[in-house]
Amino acid sequence: xxxxxxxxxVTLDTHVESVNLAEEMCVRVAEAVGFNEDECYRIGMSVxxxxxxxxxxxxxxxxxxxxxxxxxxxxxxxxxxxxxxxKGFRLTDVPDPLAEENLLSTSGRxxxxxxxxxxxxxxxxxxxxxxxxxxxxxxxxxxxPSNNGxxxxxxxxxTPHQEA
Amino acid sequence: MPSLFATTREFSGIxxxxxxxxxxxxxxxxxxxxxxxxxxxxxxxxxVLNLGDVNYIDSSGIGELVSGxxxxxxxGGELKLLNLTKKVNDLLQLTKLFTVFEVYNDxxxxxxxxxx
Numbered sequence: 593x594x595x596x597x598x599x600x601x602v603t604l605d606t607h608v609e610s611v612n613l614a615e616e617m618c619v620r621v622a623e624a625v626g627f628n629e630d631e632c633y634r635i636g637m638s639v640x641x642x643x644x645x646x647x648x649x650x651x652x653x654x655x656x657x658x659x660x661x662x663x664x665x666x667x668x669x670x671x672x673x674x675x676x677x678x679k680g681f682r683l684t685d686v687p688d689p690l691a692e693e694n695l696l697s698t699s700g701r702x703x704x705x706x707x708x709x710x711x712x713x714x715x716x717x718x719x720x721x722x723x724x725x726x727x728x729x730x731x732x733x734x735x736x737p738s739n740n741g742x743x744x745x746x747x748x749x750x751t752p753h754q755e756a
Numbered sequence: 757m758p759s760l761f762a763t764t765r766e767f768s769g770i771x772x773x774x775x776x777x778x779x780x781x782x783x784x785x786x787x788x789x790x791x792x793x794x795x796x797x798x799x800x801x802x803x804v805l806n807l808g809d810v811n812y813i814d815s816s817g818i819g820e821l822v823s824g825x826x827x828x829x830x831x832g833g834e835l836k837l838l839n840l841t842k843k844v845n846d847l848l849q850l851t852k853l854f855t856v857f858e859v860y861n862d863x864x865x866x867x868x869x870x871x872x
Contacts, residue, residue, distance in 0.1 A: 608781060608782045611780075611781055611782075612782075633843070637814060640780075640781075640814055641814065641815055644781055644814070644815065644816065689851060690851070690852050695852060695853065695855070695856055696822055696825075696826055696856065697819075697822070698819040698820070698822050698823045698826075699815070699819050701815040701818055701819070701851055702815040704851070705814075705815055705850075705851075708850055
């Protein structure tokens with residue numbers, strides 16, 4: 593981690609309320625560093641989906657397991673890490689929710705939304721034994737209307753995260 | 757405080773469900789599921805979900821909309837959407853669910869669609 597990186601980390605229970613808590617916390621940080629309302633919504637939704645993923649798929653809703661959320665603020669980016677204590681997964685194993693055969697699936701859209709709403713997204717083997725979702729968004733330029741989002745749809749080749 | 761409120765009303769044999777709040781993991785998704793299941797148990801299979809006051813849906817809420825759509829269709833009925841907010845509209849576009857759901861911007865068009 594670069595010396596000028598600001599780091600915030602919390603450990604959350606595997607509980608539905610942790611999803612709301614994580615979203616609120618990250619939105620507050622995003623607001624504080626100048627992201628506009630739309631970008632805060634996208635960041636909040638991405639954190640929400642990351643923690644839902646950890647809660648439901650990673651930790652299998654087991655209360656004895658924890659969810660680890662961390663935010664790094666570098667000069668350029670807000671980087672969010674969501675770690676679970678599950679078995680981990682590979683992005684290549686996640687079905688495409690836009691495929692015709694998956695459109696009526698009742699689950700499986702969380703990863704897609706995170707890719708869509710963040711600038712960079714990746715899944716790594718986590719330090720806690722499960723999966724570590726790493727996603728980031730470039731900070732708004734000072735003095736700009738802070739509208740740096742383009743609402744783009746995700747591409748299959750999401751840029752891998754580069755640690756600051 | 758509950759994150760979602762739902763009230764139902766009837767018009768021309770069609771059940772309108774007026775929703776307000778968030779359809780998200782937890783009580784929001786659960787309320788939507790229960791509302792649709794209760795309507796189906798009462799034999800009401802022409803359903804319009806009015807999402808005009810729904811300002812937030814996450815992947816769990818999307819899944820619940822799809823689940824409701826499938827459950828109603830399996831009973832020989834139809835579930836349609838009305839008055840999407842911009843955020844919900846964008847989300848359904850992004851997830852290609854506009855190709856699945858019939859979406860209307862006014863009640864008379866929604867009512868008329870059941871008579872075609």
